[in-house]
Amino acid sequence: MELTTVWFILIAVLWTGYFVLEGFDFGVGMLMPVLGRGEQGEARKRVLLNTIGPVWDGNEVWLLTAGGATFAAFPHWYATMFSGLYLPLLIILVALIIRALGFDYRSKVDDPTWRKCWDIAIFVGSALPALLWGVALTNVVRGLPINGDKQFTGNLFTLLNPVGLLGGVTTVALFLTHGAIFIALKTEGDVRHEARRLAVKVGAVAAVLAVALLVTINVSTGSAASWIASVVAAIALLAGLFAASRDREGWAFVGTFVAIAAAVATLFLALFPDVMPSTTNAAWSLTTTNASSTAYTLKIMTWVAAIFTPLVLVYTSWTYWTFRKRIGTQHIPSTSASIPATGVGPPR
């Protein structure tokens, strides 16, 4: 296989890793206001936060690696996409910033207003990227106005077309489902059962949206392989929802995990061998060949990826294993200071 194809696959894998992992923590963030309500609201919110506490940061690194790998392997793809999707990416950056700080800072000060502000940051910071990544990726696959100099010639409104928006709503619905099932898998008590019931309802909507999106994409630019991936996605999602309705949360999570991975695979299979199709003139499309780095750079990067990716997967899996236990409200320490015990008080 050509190295450019290898790297196309690797970048698809990195984006897939990003969406299946950060997908559930986007979902958890969006579900905070819904599942964190009621009498025990504050404790429940903290249960939700702590399900993703040790892992969300590692999940986000998949995005950074996908970005870096695109830069290294396909500089033109990186340059055209990141400058072309300028404003959506700016919004995503702001969202990711306030969300991450929300996770980290929310419980550092015991003050309701402080927590309320970060709750909003976490919700908005999870919902906007969940929506905009769907819009962005769908538009990339469908094609954008790109001129002969590989430059994007559209604007923000070019992206806000019906199919692009369908893509965004679909990722939101999928991540909500994925997040709800993750919560059901990682918590105990009322939160767990509510999350599972919610997952089945939202999941049904997600299934309809996902089918509409994937069929639309396959009809316009699909191949046999992308159709197969879509079928896998649909079956996995339905199987996952069925498992959720039978209280089998582990299998349900496998279902949404595979569904999102197969949906992302559909998009990349439909994209190949282009990386940024041009709607202005097909001859101006960026492809795995005309957007790539030299064979020498790709060879070095292949060695680096071959050696270090397995290592990353090993210690990432170990982290998930270390924090495998379910969390309930009884596990939430009463003190909100991040490091337990009382300080020595300020000198007067």
Added chain:
Amino acid sequence: MGAVDIARWQFAITTIYHFFFVPVTIGLSVIVAGFETTWVRHRNPEMLRLTKFFGKLFTINFALGLVTGIVQEFQFGMNWSDYSRFVGDIFGAPLAIEALLAFFLESTFLGLWIFGWDKLPPKLHAACMWLVALGTLLSAYFILVANSWMQHPVGYRFNPATGRAELTDFVAVLTNKVQLVTFPHTIAGAYMVGGALVMAVGLWHLRSPDVGHNASMYRRATRAGAWFTLVAALAVMVSGDLQGKIMTQVQPMKMASAEALYTSEASNAPFSLLTIGSLDGSREKFAVKVPNLLSFLATGRFDGPVKGINELKAAYQKQYGADPKARVFADSYTPTIPLTYWTFRLMIGLGMVGALIAIAVLWSTRRDRIPRHRLWFWAVLTTPLLPLLANSFGWIFTETGRQPWLVFGVMTTSSGVSPDVSAAEVWTSLITLTLLYAGLAVIETKLLLRAIVAGAPEFEEPVDPADRDENAPLVFAY
């Protein structure tokens, strides 16, 4: 301002801001790991308390370093897409490797460290922080590989067919001679910041009237921080000296700009500590000069020759053309001299004051002494900022001193900007990010001060992970 200038302002603001958090992360990670290892070995409760205390400051700081780092990785493509196209074959690889080797390591093991107090055996828990510290070093190495290539491009060829720079020797890029001196200099500078922070925080508590039984603990922190600062300062000086000589070889204009030296000196060039008057070469009203020092900084010999701006400018015009792009070369290959002149001095000066304070702290805390004089209050307040600002000024110097080049001798800054991004778009992102960053600076400072004032948590005997009650509250939770 055109799109180029706005994009430059944005890069300057976001990068300088990002680099307030980076040195603290690099410096504190090893110190916290050191405290924890001492605890694991000697079971001294004070060391566990210090580990948790500075660990908390570390995590507050790390969060902002992380989120502002994402902006860094995106904005090459967003604002500098023609640069990304031109250098991606070389520059992208270290960025991708940094993410794969360093970012995963840092974030995964920091997550384990923060949430793993009741899940991991003590040795393994301490090892997690060492891995975070290793991650910070790997991260620094690869991003500096990328920066050093911009300062001194090696291991590549220009391919006229594709119109871009292409990698020919990756090992040469990894072992760029600029990189080999920049990496130790940057790390040592970051360690100074971490040491100074620990020293200042320790000293503040030590001098507090309420310190009581905590005095010995804060004395340990103060003195450990001071020693760390001092050793790092020595490493900064040695590596900085080596770096100056390499810089003189590869970018003589930068050394000339550092001194605002217009006319070449055949030998024994003096170094001015400060200049009052103009730095445009016309006249100086007053300057304090150290004889022969510039010659030594640039060449390693007190009688070495140093080329001046005028001679270098003429040579560059001959080599690269008189005025290929009028706007860029309006200043004809000369950086903004007052900026390079003063940032160079501030970098060295603030760093040296930081080191002197560390010596003073070691002296005045010897045996059981507690420094009581009121002046110490101000020293405590400013100490962590001195090396931190020295770091910033060093970077402002080295980046603005390379101008008008983006990649030295190969690509100008103005030709790297994104052609398809409008000035309005760059303004939008510049204003958005600046306002956001300003707000976050307030929040971050408040949180850090609050955590510092709260002091080290009381000692609690850790429970063996194997003996924990299933329903016991988590030792750490968001």
